[in-house]
Amino acid sequence: MKIPSSTLTGKSLISIHDLSIEEINQVFDLTAALKSATEPTRLLEGKILGMIFEKPSTRTRVSFEAGIYQLGGTGIFLNANDLQLGRGETIADTARVLSRYVDIIMARTFEHSKVTDLAQYGTIPVINGLTDLLHPCQGMADMMTILEHKGRLKNIQMTYIGDGNNVAHSLMFGAAKVGMHLNVTTPPGCEPDEKIVKMAKADAEATGSRINITTDPVKSVKDVDVIYTDVWTSMGQEKDNDAKIKMLQPYQVNTALVKNAKDDCIVMHCLPAHRGEEITDNVVDGPHSVVLDEAENRMHVQKAIMALLLGN
Numbered sequence: 001m002k003i004p005s006s007t008l009t010g011k012s013l014i015s016i017h018d019l020s021i022e023e024i025n026q027v028f029d030l031t032a033a034l035k036s037a038t039e040p041t042r043l044l045e046g047k048i049l050g051m052i053f054e055k056p057s058t059r060t061r062v063s064f065e066a067g068i069y070q071l072g073g074t075g076i077f078l079n080a081n082d083l084q085l086g087r088g089e090t091i092a093d094t095a096r097v098l099s100r101y102v103d104i105i106m107a108r109t110f111e112h113s114k115v116t117d118l119a120q121y122g123t124i125p126v127i128n129g130l131t132d133l134l135h136p137c138q139g140m141a142d143m144m145t146i147l148e149h150k151g152r153l154k155n156i157q158m159t160y161i162g163d164g165n166n167v168a169h170s171l172m173f174g175a176a177k178v179g180m181h182l183n184v185t186t187p188p189g190c191e192p193d194e195k196i197v198k199m200a201k202a203d204a205e206a207t208g209s210r211i212n213i214t215t216d217p218v219k220s221v222k223d224v225d226v227i228y229t230d231v232w233t234s235m236g237q238e239k240d241n242d243a244k245i246k247m248l249q250p251y252q253v254n255t256a257l258v259k260n261a262k263d264d265c266i267v268m269h270c271l272p273a274h275r276g277e278e279i280t281d282n283v284v285d286g287p288h289s290v291v292l293d294e295a296e297n298r299m300h301v302q303k304a305i306m307a308l309l310l311g312n
């Protein structure tokens, strides 16, 4: 197998909004090829991935690290607090220095600007491994998972229900690009970022995707193909936890809510789940749930992304 030539080569992946539909499809095609490969595919022999984490992670860390090893490269885990970054060295200097040692960087940060600054000041591709604003690798893995289970993305009806957070934002950008219809259903006060909504709606005009911001949980999941939820309190927002639990209780994904969707609907969650809050045990472990496929696809999609950004 060879890395297909792509306009992604040499670029960073900060947001799904920056990708063309051709680039999105290139990621899905290479993901499928890597996932079904029967021989080892060492497309990135000798390449080094630096992984900066300001927040905890299970899936992102392990899927990137396992993924780069599988491709013949090496991953270096960098806890932001153990870097000089934690003592005030600038992002710009960190980016310039790391660019002399490694071939590609993945970063998980609080402020979104830290990831964009890494990409701006470094000379190597940067992958957004989650910021307070966006989680593009999750969105790409989720769309791959829908594609596998439903055979298409165009005109799939999905409802994201819960907190209008980074995961919701990336799903909005993704849905708009691929022509999927998406309700984002939240209580007042938990809506997605207005700027992101505007940008996604603008993209949606080109593809016929409908992005609706709604408040009624039962109505919004009526006859949908996909129900998606995520934690009510994202990393770094713990002080809002009690208020969020009160506001979001009626938005829990439980058996009664899922009954309103199509019989063959799939239920998605990026994990980690706060079982008993945004989703009940019997739904997350139930027959509609595809949460482990999503987690697995993180690795396959990220292998494709790393390969396309680095090229041959």
Ligand code: CP
Residues within 6 Å of the ligand: 056, 057, 058, 059, 060, 061, 130, 138, 270, 271, 272
């Ligand atoms: N879904 C996800 O990004 O999980 P981690 O926080 O475990 O990386």
Ligand code: NVA
Residues within 6 Å of the ligand: 130, 165, 166, 167, 230, 231, 233, 234, 235, 270, 271, 272
């Ligand atoms: N919205 C969650 C996603 C975790 C993968 C968070 O930011 O904590």
